Amino acid sequence: MRAQLARVDAVLVQALIAAALSFAHIHDVATAAGQDGWKAWAYPISVDLLLVAAWRRLRSGSGKGAAWCWFVIALAASLGANVATAGLLDLADVPAWLRILVAGWPAVAFLGGTLLAHSTPRASAVAVADQIEDQEDVPEPVPEPSAIDAPPERPAAAVPPVAVPTAPVTAAPVPAALIAHARKVAAEHHTRAGAPIDTPTLRARLGVPAPLAEAIAAQLT
Numbered sequence: 001m002r003a004q005l006a007r008v009d010a011v012l013v014q015a016l017i018a019a020a021l022s023f024a025h026i027h028d029v030a031t032a033a034g035q036d037g038w039k040a041w042a043y044p045i046s047v048d049l050l051l052v053a054a055w056r057r058l059r060s061g062s063g064k065g066a067a068w069c070w071f072v073i074a075l076a077a078s079l080g081a082n083v084a085t086a087g088l089l090d091l092a093d094v095p096a097w098l099r100i101l102v103a104g105w106p107a108v109a110f111l112g113g114t115l116l117a118h119s120t121p122r123a124s125a126v127a128v129a130d131q132i133e134d135q136e137d138v139p140e141p142v143p144e145p146s147a148i149d150a151p152p153e154r155p156a157a158a159v160p161p162v163a164v165p166t167a168p169v170t171a172a173p174v175p176a177a178l179i180a181h182a183r184k185v186a187a188e189h190h191t192r193a194g195a196p197i198d199t200p201t202l203r204a205r206l207g208v209p210a211p212l213a214e215a216i217a218a219q220l221t
Contacts, residue, residue: 019048026081032091033102043102046109047081050074053116063116070112077105174215182206182216 026044035043054071057063085091089098185205189197197205202220203213 022078022082023048025085026078028085028091029081029098030102032094033099034094035102043105046106047074047077050109050112050116051078053113057116066115070116073108073112174212174219178206178208179216179219182220186220 023044026047027040030040030043050070051074054067054074057067058071083089084098182202186197186202189195189201189205199210199213199217202217203210206213206216208216
């Protein structure tokens, strides 16, 4: 853990030294090109901010072409200022082309920062298009057949009832004495009423069940 912290601290210190030297060199070039006062201090800030914006776009993984372009431009401005202040350029007599570059840098930095901050990454748009195409290629699930979609069952054919043959009912044998008594009762009823006796009356007079009364009446006819 201590070794890692020491390594991080060393890298941070090295970055701060490099940034301070580059900051001072850009400031000196801007001052030599006629940008005095606060304007000379604004130039190194502008270069460093463009470097940071381009580096963040490179780390995001989208729009790397534009990010590399503006990163190289900002790096060239910083490196050019470092080389110019190393004695290769007479800062007391700055050439006209360098004055033009320094004067035009704010517009260039503004354009680069705006494009890096507000441009839509092409990679994300392509990813969204690929995702939409993948969704279109996925086949839609086939719905499972339900009881509602099932074909209606045909009603079972009605089976006609089968007639079961019944055995003929045989009349119970009537005793001869009962037949003779029934004839007397029938004769008395005919004499008194003037009409043949009916089966209900015969049954009531004899006090026998209905089947037996029917059988006796059949014998009397």
